[in-house]
Amino acid sequence: MDNNLALTKTATSTKQKPKGRKSFFKLLVQQRALVLMSIPFVIWVIIFKYLPIWGWAIAFQDYKPAKSFWEQEWVGFEHFKFLFTNERFLLVLRNTIVMSLINLVLGFVTAISLALMLNEVRNMAFKRTVQTISYMPYFLSWVVAAGIIQNILAVDGVVNDLLKFLGLIEEGEEILFLGIGEWFWGIYGASIVWKNVGWNTIVYLAAIAVIDPGLYEAAEIDGAGRFRKMWHITLPGIRNVIIVLLIMNIGYLLESGFEPQYLLGNGMNIDYSENLDIFVLNYGIRLYNYSLSVAASIFKTVVSFILITAANSIAKRIGEVRLY
16 A cells, blocks of 8 residues: 555656756746847856956966966965965954944945935925935046045144034044045045935835835824834835845945045055055965965955855745745
């Protein structure tokens, strides 16, 4: 009896497999337009994202541009050992992590807060005006934005003039803000918020727009004020978007940027402004130590992959939405 039951199950599972394959190919045929549209992007990803991975071998060589790939001297993990025993690299790693955390925290808090406030504005003309003003800096290149920031914070800039007007400093006591290393992280955080907050808000406003208006009406009937509606309806309604964006941004924890640090950095604040990208430029490419620059890039990639996988796994364990 048991043998017959086992044979029946085996025959059933055998029959189901071709059916599953047929349904898969049937789905491909039904969605052939989408498949054909995705082919160019798949080819682009393979050419520009996967094929260059073979270049990681340079990190394990004493790479010399004049020699062919097979003539290079293999040095194993020497460049990685140099990175993790080099005091400058550890300092740069600290700067990168701190600036990334500043960008992550301020980016989320300011964008979500602005989206919540704009959602409560009933005057559409005022709302659109604030939106336009807030996301206009996003379209400025960092070269232009850095020039504006440098002029504002200069010795004869607006900030020093305001401090003198308020009597906080005297004539001749002007502050060179970009010359004080300890202040660079604060300047960087304020600059990032000013430039990106309006653009980041658009995503949350779009998520808020799809929340059922009936929920607000029911809450209002129950006597809920604006703050309670934001806390109990709006924030839970955009929670999935917040979590997905948080997971994606955690993966870029070692990507604190390049342009703001490079353009606003100088010899006086370099101990706080130099990050991994600038380190790779200064100690890898400019000194022709390509192996060192590739080793640093591999470190960034591996850490990013671990972080995004860990964040996604944690979201899965606590029952939240995740990337995959």
